[in-house]
Amino acid sequence: MSLAELPVLERARAVYADGSLLEWRPLNGLQRMMLRWEQFCPLNAAHVLTLSGSVTASSLGDAVRAALGRHFPLPAEVCSGGNRMRCGVRLGQGGDVELAVSSVHRQPELAIAGVLDRELNRYFLGGLHWPFRFHAICETADRWHLVVVYRHAFMDSRGISALCRSVLRVLRGFELTEPAPGFAPDLSSIVPAFSDSAAARHSVVSVSREIFHGLGSWRAQQRFAGPDRCVTGVESESLSLSAVLHSARSLGVTVQDLLLAAMHDSLSQMSLVTGRRQRIGLYTPVDLRQETVPPVPEASGQVLGGYTLRLPRERGGSFADLAKRVSRESQAIKRSGHYRLYERHLSFMTAVWDRLSHRANEVAGPFLAPVAALASNVNLNVFFEDELQSGQLLDYSRYTGTGIMTSMMVGLTTCGANCRISTTHHSTLFAESEIRELRRRVCCRLLGEFQQL
Known part of the structure; x- marks a missing residue:
């Protein structure tokens, strides 16, 4: 069983040997400043992918969780001073990552616009939370749109593209056997x-x-x-x-x-x-x-x-x-x-x-x-x-x-x-x-x- 298939609490035990995830780690200047800008308005970003092929809501959800298991396996939190972060799990907090599924038969761009307008202006929860929200929009049986919304202080655009590539590879039937990329040091x-x-x-x-x-x-x-x-x-x-x-x-x-x-x-x-x-x-x-x-x-x-x-x-x-x-x-x-x-x-x-x-x-x-x-x-x-x-x-x-x-x-x-x-x-x-x-x-x-x- 892969890390992504484990319940959240089991993931914590599985990665406990890697103390770099569970210990407080310093944030760099860009991340610290982004967190302070959030005092006035959300600072989120989003990538929108249009996919072709045999995809279902279930297979897409499994692929998202498998990709997170490699790139960002646990919820995260920021210390009160806004200078350090860590991943971890506390009972009753964190939960599963948010994945919404909807269908649209015409003008999918309007549905995507609605998701972006809402999600770019919605704060992520404080405390222990997943800094990602996923929205899957089904246009036809073989054409889907995946909207990946993320808290910008935790991840940059290239990191999200790497996460999305892992999602697509799992959908094509590949196993993510490469070593986890981990978090960049200071x-x-x-x-x-x-x-x-x-x-x-x-x-x-x-x-x-x-x-x-x-x-x-x-x-x-x-x-x-x-x-x-x-x-x-x-x-x-x-x-x-x-x-x-x-x-x-x-x-x-x-x-x-x-x-x-x-x-x-x-x-x-x-x-x-x-x-x-x-x-x-x-x-x-x-x-x-x-x-x-x-x-x-x-x-x-x-x-x-x-x-x-x-x-x-x-x-x-x-x-x-x-x-x-x-x-x-x-x-x-x-x-x-x-x-x-x-x-x-x-x-x-x-x-x-x-x-x-x-x-x-x-x-x-x-x-x-x-x-x-x-x-x-x-x-x-x-x-x-x-x-x-x-x-x-x-x-x-x-x-x-x-x-x-x-x-x-x-x-x-x-x-x-x-x-x-x-x-x-x-x-x-x-x-x-x-x-x-x-x-x-x-x-x-x-x-x-x-x-x-």
Whole structure:
């Protein structure tokens, strides 16, 4: 019997020999800061998969539990100070993971939108809990949609993709015999740049400069809005991968640079940004799994760096010149390795946050993360190669709750021959029409329309 097939209390006994799961372990700066942002609004994220093949509610539930048995076998809890976490079981707490099943015969996108709208705005339980919620939507007997909602402080996008891949493999009849990936240790112990004392001194200067420059950047949130909700861009667009690649290559830039340039251009050209001397800050995450020693390709947790690209708002220049400038700036950041220090940036922010009152954080919080938007680009074609070739995985999209870190998020997810672009945003900061127009402009740039829009 596999670990996932055991009752929850039996799982605790089965993994007790691995003390790393059951002992308190420190959270990194990104995780600690995320937990503090949750004081004002949920910070959840979701992946949506479209599956083909012989699937039933029972087989899908079994596959989900089997995958959790390998990646996240027990419920988790955070200590009262929000600095450590552990997995474990207490009688009457934790229970089974939440898996809801529903059927829809037409317009499944509306059902998915309803789930996302509800779940991205619903807090996870405190105390010992599963930081995941699963929703299976049956469209036809051989076409299902799986929505995986997760608490972002516990897991990043790559960790969830690894979990989803295990679910798909179990559905195809494979046994998960590989060693469990486990939780990534503290980033300072596995990323070489963090252990360098010179890098530590440099990070203080870098963090201070980041906050200083950020104060002059445009941002939509001057303070936390009252009854705010994270609204998903349910009208996500599917773009041809070959067309997007052709557009990027024609300018001599990467798809990531093209996405950032398209975001900057759209915010500049639209009336969303006011003021002549302000810069636009665009944040993008960077997966550090391949840079750790040793590499942790499927480890659970937040194994992310990141950087903010801040360029002055300009009118009149060509989009091609902007894209090439974005490329130069991004390459310079990557060569310097500054993106590895983002965790320390947030550790510094956490220390400031803990010394301020709730009211002060309500006002000052947005100034500690002054960015206009988050842009995330992920290519899953290699990661899901077997699932795509077998025809089991038809589509994949990602939605990140914006929290207070940024007012909107744009995600570009490559799966198969298509790129899926999705958005989330604060309901009190942007109208649906504004986000729809911004998404249209970004899509036009990604597809090679480089003239004035």
